[in-house]
Amino acid sequence: MRVATARTSTAGSAPTTRTKSTTDPDARLYKKSYGKESHLAYLGHALVENRNGLIAAAMATQADGYAEREAALLMLKDKQKGCKRRITAGADKAFDSRDFVDARAS
Numbered sequence: 001m002r003v004a005t006a007r008t009s010t011a012g013s014a015p016t017t018r019t020k021s022t023t024d025p026d027a028r029l030y031k032k033s034y035g036k037e038s039h040l041a042y043l044g045h046a047l048v049e050n051r052n053g054l055i056a057a058a059m060a061t062q063a064d065g066y067a068e069r070e071a072a073l074l075m076l077k078d079k080q081k082g083c084k085r086r087i088t089a090g091a092d093k094a095f096d097s098r099d100f101v102d103a104r105a106s
Helices: 067-080 098-105
Strands: 003-008 016-021 028-030 039-048 055-062
Touching (some): 055 067, 067 098
Antiparallel strands (some): 028 039
8 A cells, every 4th residue: 555645734723744645545544443553544443242252243343433343233134134133232341331221232
């Protein structure tokens, strides 16, 4: 992936640096954790079945702060289609937010 860095500034403000891929304009800067460097990336998501650890669904999304929750909701909704039984989901603390729980409950 080729990366172009451009310095831009407006009158009276400090210059800022913008990074954009020249080969993939949809890639976004993403930082895995605090204190780490950012990379142009996509996010990969997997819905894993609890009993045997098999991947039940997978998808890739643009990197942003809500992609994991949105992908989880989409994959769970897709798995629920045609199934009369309720699906139980387990997740880590990143999914413990009111909007995710409310969206999953509806």
